[in-house]
Amino acid sequence: xxxxxxxxxxxxxxxxxxxxxxxxxxxxxxxxxxxxxxxxxxxxxxxxxxxxxxxxxxxxxxxxxxxxxxxxxxxxxxx
Numbered sequence: 001x002x003x004x005x006x007x008x009x010x011x012x013x014x015x016x017x018x019x020x021x022x023x024x025x026x027x028x029x030x031x032x033x034x035x036x037x038x039x040x041x042x043x044x045x046x047x048x049x050x051x052x053x054x055x056x057x058x059x060x061x062x063x064x065x066x067x068x069x070x071x072x073x074x075x076x077x078x079x
Contacts, residue, residue, distance in 0.1 A: 016030060
């Protein structure tokens with residue numbers, strides 16, 4: 001399977017190189033096969049929304065840092 005994939009990639013690479021110099025229409029036709037049609041490229045998101053999203057991913061609801069006593073934690077680790 002790995003060898004077949006490698007052969008496919010090499011064949012495609014050779015085809016792209018050949019057509020890029022000889023036939024630009026075919027070259028772009030090949031490249032357009034890989035475009036992500038149907039995806040929305042106009043998605044609007046603010047930096048604040050992005051920040052809040054990643055902040056929520058990193059939150060641990062079970063751990064409340066206000067209730068942690070560092071000295072007690074270190075003592076329990078030592079024991």
